[in-house]
Amino acid sequence: MKLKNVLKSAGVLGAVGLGSLASQAMADQEFLLTITRPNQLHVIDMSSNTIARTCDIPGPFGTGSIALSPDNTHAYVLSNGTKDVYGFDIRNCDITFKAEQSSPTEQVISMQSIAVSADGKELYTVQNPIKKLSDRFEVEQPRLAVFNIKDGMDAKVVRTFPVDRRITKIAVTDENEVILGGADLKGINPKTGEVRMVSKLASWEKGPLWLPPDAFAMHSQGEQMHEYIMPYVTAKFDSEDWNFETAEWWWGISRVDLKTGKATRDEVLPFQFIIFNFVADPRNPDILYGSFNTLSKHDISKKETLIVHDMPHTYYDLNISGDGKTLYVGGTSSDISIHDSDTLEKIGSIQLTGDMSTSDLRVATIRN
Amino acid sequence: MAPTNKSTRRTLIGSGVLLLAGLASASVQADDAKQIIRDRCLACHTESGDASAPNFSRISEQRKTPEGWLFTINRMINLRGLQISDDEKREVVRYLADTQGLAPSEAAPFRYLLEQDTNLVEEGVDQALAETCARCHSAARFGLQRRTTEEWQLLVNFHMGQFPTTEFHSLARDRKWYEIAHDEVAVQLGEQYPLLTPAWDNWKQAVKSDLDGRWRVTGFVPGKGEYDAWMTTSKADGGRYNLSLEGQYADGSPLSGSGKATVYTGYEWRASITIDGVKMRQVMAADAKGMSMNGRMFLASEREIGGVMSALKDTKAPAVVAVMPSYLRKGESTALTIIGQNLDGDIDLGPGVKVEKVLERSDDRIHLMARATGDEGTQSVQVGAAELASGLAVYGELARVEVTPQNAVARIGGMSKMPKVRVAYRAVGYSAGADGKPGTEDDLRLGYMPAEWSIKPADEMAAEEKDAEFAGTIDAAGIFTPGDDGPNPKRKMMANNVGRLAVVASVKDAGEAVEGDGSLLVSVPDFVRRVLD
Known part of the structure; x- marks a missing residue:
């Protein structure tokens, strides 16, 4: 692909989008955010399903992990192999924040883990540090790292607290507890480390x-429900011999209400096919949609799959409009597929300038 | 890929030590290699102990194959910025493989990996090692290393630093992966594959044999067939060998080549040879007395395409090394070729096998017509004083065909930078044995047989996905070539030309076709090229 030309055209499109946005009377407006290779943050206007603007992220691609400020005007992204964090004002692509987590003697990566405090003042990452000695690595305890967002372009860690290994996505509750998605779901108080x-x-x-x-x-990506979903796969065996052939296989979810910090956990669906991500319908928390090689709709109150829609390629993730009517299915490749949530029929598509690969698909709602 | 054997030879190096390579003794070479390590590696590694027997941190606590050391040095170049010339690298690999290598008995269970013959399913791998290490690597990869427990633990740390997603993979994230790998599995490896072993102590002290001379060679080249040849090896400078290979394929066409070899650790034969314009590599192990070598020869550009190779040194004693073909159907006059050296005297193909006519005879090759009338079974083949036990299988009826490799992976390619990875197949015939039932333990192995090759979908789902239509083709010689890589708009979900196939060999036996099949996965390109998988 001739990347330069594609990027140029994206830039032009971005400028047009910005102009039209500025001239509109401002109302609550939803934007879909995602990152594509080589390393661009796209801000997509969900009212027109067009790219409003494209922000260049410094450094090589991270994993495309995105966290939003509480007012949804700023997006924080992992870059440079998930070693660095950049903050953007998504209204104009201004870079407002930068933190380099690694140093010459310590390699630090964050495996998707990035979140902003409930008051918008602090940024949290889970750091997986490795001490780089001259002829060997020393594995250190992962830690929750706290940054002050107002420290801007040269932000340094202001506090750290030890946490478990193998933490991926994190989220913040209204009471400012940081939910840590690891082997167990835990919560940490970022003031005390408890x-x-x-x-x-x-x-x-x-x-x-x-x-x-x-x-x-x-x-x-439970921003429309203000929830955190950790999916899991398990099996119920008919005896302690653990016969995998005769076992009942289940999808389960641990689900944290980010308003209250309360969690539920249940096996919600028989495992019939791979689902990489679930998102709930904001109108009915029992209705989940899932994506991977299929787009699917489920009623977990009945543990039933309602509709399965074959997709033309793999889509890692999905999100939903605030009114629950429209699904955006993305990740993996360079197109976002738009679907009617009632029927799952495709109703549109957004072509991006590069592959989303593992990137998030987040909805930022900027309120008037 | 085996260590490269370019024709350049070390004369001047940056350390300022001037050597005439031809005069360098082994100990001078060792001193030299130690100096290269000091000059090139001590920016990060440390030296301790006696200068004559130094300990280099992270280096002295490990033993590996020549490929293992080459792999390590390549990583130091690619990941850590090591600057080292090709000549210096070759010197250090040889020194480390010689002084910190594996004893023949230690490498023996895993020779397939050194031979780059990786289309096999490893069996009997300990569950903890399988789940922790062999979920990504071959079991041979770590089975061909010896380390102290601390060094195995540092290897775990290397994975955590270099490949931080390791602990997030499937079969890792559902357990305390780092703690298990570091505190349990590395300790187990330190016990199972320790740095210090009696086998290595003994081998270090053993007198190593020179491998120069004349060798009677037999083997197989995919697309060309079985061959027999003479390989002549002569010692060159710096412990290397020049070699030439002259012989013929089973169809009578000639085979001719020359190249260079290096012997590591006193028994690991690695040669680069150009045969009729095609660059090939030999990976063989010599026996303790340096009388025979066994291994594999494969295309330098495509290590998957190769075949077995064995060499027996000519000591002027008579020897039979092979009979081609290795089977004889009862009651049928069949042409056989006895391959050997210094062959003289009467030919005896065993009870009930009659030599009808000797068509052609020399002291290394006898072409004859034979007919079997007796019982089924393997016969010893004698020519004068030379005997090859179980050299000929006499059978009544072909009952079963086994496709080898039984399980294989081909990889699509060709459209991207990644080349296609092909698979070379052979068919092995069996008779049913005394119980008359094929597939039982008493089946009689007849040997490699010519076959007609075809592919079909592995199962219903593969048929539905039209895998056999898209995933590739197999030629008359049994070489499978996978399809092009990249999304294919003609396929469901724009799938690449991947697929699951059964590779079918159909062997004719007295007019009846007997079929066997093997399982073939046509997969995506492997974007990482490793010295050892």
């Missing part, structure tokens, strides 16, 4: 007939 169990997964006590859950949140 950790509590939010939802047991690896250490659940379901007995010897249940396979320990394989829980993994590469994405968790």
